[in-house]
Amino acid sequence: MNSTLEAVHLTKRYNGHTALNDLNLSLKGGDIFCLLGQNGAGKTTTINLFLGFIAATEGKALINGIEVKPGSTNTREFIAYIPEVVQLYGNLNGLENLDFFSRLAGFKYSSAELEHFLSTSGLQKEAHKRKLSTYSKGMRQKVGIAIALAKKAGVILMDEPTSGLDPRASAEFTAICKQLAAEGKIIFMATHDIFNAVEVGAVIGIMKQGSLVHTVSTGNITANELQQLYLETI
Numbered sequence: 001m002n003s004t005l006e007a008v009h010l011t012k013r014y015n016g017h018t019a020l021n022d023l024n025l026s027l028k029g030g031d032i033f034c035l036l037g038q039n040g041a042g043k044t045t046t047i048n049l050f051l052g053f054i055a056a057t058e059g060k061a062l063i064n065g066i067e068v069k070p071g072s073t074n075t076r077e078f079i080a081y082i083p084e085v086v087q088l089y090g091n092l093n094g095l096e097n098l099d100f101f102s103r104l105a106g107f108k109y110s111s112a113e114l115e116h117f118l119s120t121s122g123l124q125k126e127a128h129k130r131k132l133s134t135y136s137k138g139m140r141q142k143v144g145i146a147i148a149l150a151k152k153a154g155v156i157l158m159d160e161p162t163s164g165l166d167p168r169a170s171a172e173f174t175a176i177c178k179q180l181a182a183e184g185k186i187i188f189m190a191t192h193d194i195f196n197a198v199e200v201g202a203v204i205g206i207m208k209q210g211s212l213v214h215t216v217s218t219g220n221i222t223a224n225e226l227q228q229l230y231l232e233t234i
């Protein structure tokens with residue numbers, strides 16, 4: 001199935017304060033979209049609407065043509081979410097965490113399959129059987145990606161995934177995102193990382209006070225130009 005992610009006049013207000021204003025967006029399998037914007041611009045609000053964590057005030061968030069509704073499980077199976085800090089069980093190892101979260105999503109895999117998901121996500125083999133409490137942030141994130149793969153989610157939402165990663169881990173992460181998109185997944189990430197957004201080859205949205213004010217393709221812009229546009233916008 002070709003995945004889709006759409007926002008149609010998507011709006012969220014809190015007591016008269018507009019956190020997200022009339023967002024219109026249409027992504028398909030293979031697309032990478034990076035949402036940039038200052039603190040409070042509305043990036044996490046957008047992700048939370050697609051996850052069904054909060055209800056839209058107006059408009060719709062749609063995954064594979066199905067409207068996302070808080071409390072409904074209709075769209076959950078199509079989505080994986082990688083937050084800034086991936087929450088895993090510190091006293092379980094990488095394989096055990098992956099097995100646990102895969103089962104929670106309704107999938108049961110052999111050890112070889114679980115190992116394969118972890119390796120595809122870039123986690124070195126020696127770490128597969130080490131307790132999560134000994135993992136770095138980048139390693140935890142790789143387990144998060146492995147869980148997304150194991151769920152067979154067509155849409156992967158990420159909130160500031162490269163924050164706190166060293167340049168090498170960030171570059172590895174970029175490569176994995178590109179690979180996932182090449183396999184037909186939609187990657188939607190909120191980020192402050194202009195360099196990563198350009199490297200990942202995404203379409204970039206710049207958000208200001210809840211409104212998407214620019215959408216640019218990275219094929220047409222360098223990191224310096226994007227930084228300039230960002231600074232002029234916000």
Ligand SMILES: Nc1ncnc2c1ncn2[C@@H]1O[C@H](COP(=O)(O)OP(=O)(O)OP(=O)(O)O)[C@@H](O)[C@H]1O
Pocket residue numbers: 014017018019037038039040041042043044045046190
């Ligand atoms: N539960 C809430 N109640 C009231 N206002 C909220 C709530 N959640 C978010 N907001 C407001 O909505 C606006 C958008 O917040 P959001 O978290 O989406 O920003 P962001 O772009 O993700 O910022 P950051 O880069 O800091 O994560 C902000 O003004 C924020 O204060």
